[in-house]
Amino acid sequence: MIPGARLILLGRQGAGKGTQCVRLSRHFVVPHISTGDMLRAAVREGTELGIMAKQVMDQGNLVGDEIMVGIVRERLSQADAVGRGYILDGFPRTVPQAVALDDITSQLPLDAVLDLDVPREMVLERLSARRVCRDCGTNYVASGTEKSPWICEVCGGDVMHRDDDTPAAIDHRLDLYEQQTSPLIEYYREQGRLVVIDGVATPDEVFRRLTSAVDSMRRPS
Ligand code: ADP
Ligand code: ZN
Numbered sequence: 001m002i003p004g005a006r007l008i009l010l011g012r013q014g015a016g017k018g019t020q021c022v023r024l025s026r027h028f029v030v031p032h033i034s035t036g037d038m039l040r041a042a043v044r045e046g047t048e049l050g051i052m053a054k055q056v057m058d059q060g061n062l063v064g065d066e067i068m069v070g071i072v073r074e075r076l077s078q079a080d081a082v083g084r085g086y087i088l089d090g091f092p093r094t095v096p097q098a099v100a101l102d103d104i105t106s107q108l109p110l111d112a113v114l115d116l117d118v119p120r121e122m123v124l125e126r127l128s129a130r131r132v133c134r135d136c137g138t139n140y141v142a143s144g145t146e147k148s149p150w151i152c153e154v155c156g157g158d159v160m161h162r163d164d165d166t167p168a169a170i171d172h173r174l175d176l177y178e179q180q181t182s183p184l185i186e187y188y189r190e191q192g193r194l195v196v197i198d199g200v201a202t203p204d205e206v207f208r209r210l211t212s213a214v215d216s217m218r219r220p221s
Contacts, residue, residue, distance in 0.1 A: 003029040005214060006085040006108060008092070010184060011116030013173050014123030014130065015199050016206065018139045020116065021089040023207050028214070031080050034089040037137045038071060039063065044134075060169035062093060062176060069100040076104055085111075094180045098187050112217040113188040114210055118199040120174055127170050133157045193217075 005028040011017045018034065025032035039057060042050035049067070056063050072091050075081065085108075092098040131140045131150065135157030140150075150159035164173070188194040195213040199206055 004084045005030055005087070005112075005218075006105065006110045007087045007214065008110060008113045008188075009087060009089055009116060009210075010113060010181070010188075011199065012118060012120060012123050012177050013170070014127040015116045015118035016126075016203065017089055017116055018137075019203060020207060020210060021087050022138075024087050024210060024214075027207075027211060028085065028087070030085040030087055032089060033072070033075055033081070033086045033091075034137070035068060035072065035091040035093075036089070038075070040137065054163075057164050058169065060164055060172035060176070062180065065094055065096045065100070068093075068097060069104075072097075072101070073104050082108070092184060095183055095187060098184050110193055112195055112214050113184075113191075113193045114213060115185055115188075115194060115196045116199040116206070116210075117196050120178075122200065123174070124170065127165060128167065130162065130165055131159045132162050134160050 007024065007028075007030075009017050009021055009024070021032045021034065024030075039050070039053045043054045043057070044050070049071075053063050068091060072088070076086065080086075092101050126141065129142045131142050132138070133140075133152035133155060136152060136155040138152055138154045140159055146159075151157070152159050164170075185194060185196075195217060197206065197209045197213060201209070
């Protein structure tokens with residue numbers, strides 16, 4: 001395995017993207033850059049961005065492209081991302097964001113865009129059972145037998161239901177995914193960077209598929 005990689009993981013909400021991104025970031029020794037996590041951190045800190053983003057996120061809407069592009073441009077200019085690469089999670093989410101990302105990465109282009117494919121019918125259930133650590137963002141799946149309060153095993157923070165994981169907001173986010181984000185699959189297919197990974201399998205098997213896809217993209221036969 002060659003350390004370092006510049007990757008995007010696309011996929012519907014609830015496809016298991018977050019967990020796979022954490023594993024990929026350890027495997028390739030690159031930062032996991034999640035725009036959702038960055039926005040939730042801003043909400044916690046009560047910054048101007050956070051106050052604005054909270055309203056948008058709770059309704060399941062998308063934060064404006066210009067703001068998101070600014071955040072990502074800044075993050076990708078930091079030394080770790082320039083030196084080793086990154087795995088981008090939750091960005092780009094619209095075609096204008098992808099166009100801006102092409103410009104940001106013109107010197108150091110992406111190795112691969114992975115689309116973690118899980119059908120819409122299958123993600124709904126997972127999303128309503130999703131819980132997240134308020135402090136470190138680790139995702140969990142509720143089985144109904146957890147103790148209350150539920151404590152994060154990574155950092156000891158409180159494991160909560162996300163404010164935007166209500167049925168209405170989930171449904172709206174999935175609609176927005178079909179309308180705004182799924183066109184990116186064609187966009188990257190045309191660039192020859194796309195690999196579609198069937199995400200209906202055990203987490204270990206999905207991870208194996210993802211890493212072998214990255215390796216084959218970097219060593220074209
Ligand atoms: P999910 O994939 O479950 O919807 P994320 O954690 O990726 O969750 O994002 C949560 C929310 O943050 C989104 O619903 C949206 O409001 C906002 N957000 C995150 N990334 C972006 C982005 N690239 N563009 C616009 N809004 C974003
Ligand atoms: Zn935690």
